[in-house]
Amino acid sequence: MPPKTTPAWILSEQKGIDSLQLVQENPIPEVGDNDVLVKIHAASLNYRDIVVAKGEPALPFFRPGVIPGSDGAGIVEAVGANVNGFQVGDRVCTHLTSGLPANQPTTMVDICQSGLGHNYDGTLAAYAVLHETALVPMPANLDFFQASTLTCSGLTAWNALFGIDSLKPKKGDWVLVQGTGGVSIAAxxxxxxxxxxxIATTSSNAKADRLKLLGAHHVLNYREDANWGQTAKNLTPNGHGVNIVLDVGGLSTLTQSLKAIRVDGLIALAGMLGSAPDGTPAPTLMDCLSNSCTVRGFLLGTRDQYREMNKFIVEKGIEPVVDERVFDFVETKQAYELLQEQRHFSKVGIRI
Known part of the structure; x- marks a missing residue:
């Protein structure tokens, strides 16, 4: 018989990390006709989880008492009467949104209204009842920690690089990734x-060494080189510029991204955390014209893209990177703190 309660973290209010509360016997909802009961084995965190805990206005529609966390992986324990895609024993990982068609792009409204760990209960619990549309099969070559990184960071990186078929990376192309967060490492x-x-950027020599170990051909320290975008362009053959820039800093990095990009290149705009440097005008849409490039804004990716990504992961033998410190379930607040202080590398994992 499935359990009736589960250990779970909940957010009763939005006053930061201290709003997280561990409940040992949180009731598990009944498994509906289109629901799946999953025993969660691992979860990982995104900066979005901190934004939700703080109650920042960028993500409204918060439901008091929600179980936070959107990223997780585990094993199916029970399925509803109308579920066809999963069966007991399947290894699965979560998709952030619930109820969307498999090919429908995600909007900010979708994230707020149907996002796990925000308006729907998420993954920071030993057991979770999830709509079948919030799940995909796990890549067979990954463990639960690795698979738990795919929900947001992995899928965002995939959409950034492969979302436009004619511009997806290939042999001979140059790609610039920024920083050492989960999206950039996956990309x-x-x-x-x-x-x-x-070409990768970082502000840390220690992280630069890790980027090289992962295969980065060139690493630029953006604190030591304020004009790193031009430096990146100069590294490319004949100084033509990079084919794709994964921009995760928004206004804080977009000016340099525009300097690095080649004619007809793609800037995949995946982040909005920063502000323009002091004394530097914020880029506008007209900068796309003067640089003759495409700047594409997007959020996450579809479930169809998720399945394509997972197939690629298996075919290429890719193993997603989790920070060397993995937290136990009772240490979830410390995991949030590590992420908030940006002391992590790639993804912060939680053992459940």
Whole structure:
């Protein structure tokens, strides 16, 4: 018989990390006709989880008492009467949104209204009842920690690189990734597996060494080189510029991304955390015209893209990167703190 309660973290209010509360016997909802009961084995965190905990206005529609977390992987324990795609024993990982068609792009409204760990109960629990549309099969070559990184970071990186078929990376292309967060590390791995030459940025010499170990061909320290976008362009053959820039900093990095990109290149705009440097005007849409490039804004990816990504991961033998410190379930607040202080590398994992 499935359990009736589960250990779970809940957010009763939005006053930061201290709003997280561990409940040992949180009731498990009944499994509906289109629901799946999953025993969660591992979860990972995104900066979005901190934004939700703080109650920042970018993500409204918060439901008090929600179980936070969107990223997770586990084993199916029970399925509803109308579920056809999963059966007991399947290894699965979560998709952030619930109830969307498999080919429908995600909007900010979708994330707020149907996002796991926000308006729907998420993955920071030993057991979760999820709509079947919030799940995909796990890549067979991954463990639960690795698979738990795919929900947001992995899928965002995949959509950034492969979302436009005619511009997806290939052998001979150059790709620029920024920083050492989960999206950038996943993009590095995907682009490298496609045969591209990788330029990565960081502010840390220690992290630069790790980027090189992962296969980055060039690493630029953006604190030591304020004009790193031009430096990246100069590294490319004949100084033509990179084919794809994964921009995760928004206004704080977009000016340099525009300097790095080649004519007809793609800037995949996946982040909005920063502000323009002091004394620097914020880029506008007209900068796309003067640089003759495509700037594409997007959020996450579809379930169809998720399945394509997982197939690629298996075919290429890619193993997603989790920070060397993995937290136990009772240490979830410390995991949030590590992420908030940006002391992590790639993804912060939680053992459940």
């Amino acid at each position: 590095l791995q995907f682009a490298l597996a496609s045969g591209a030459t990788i």
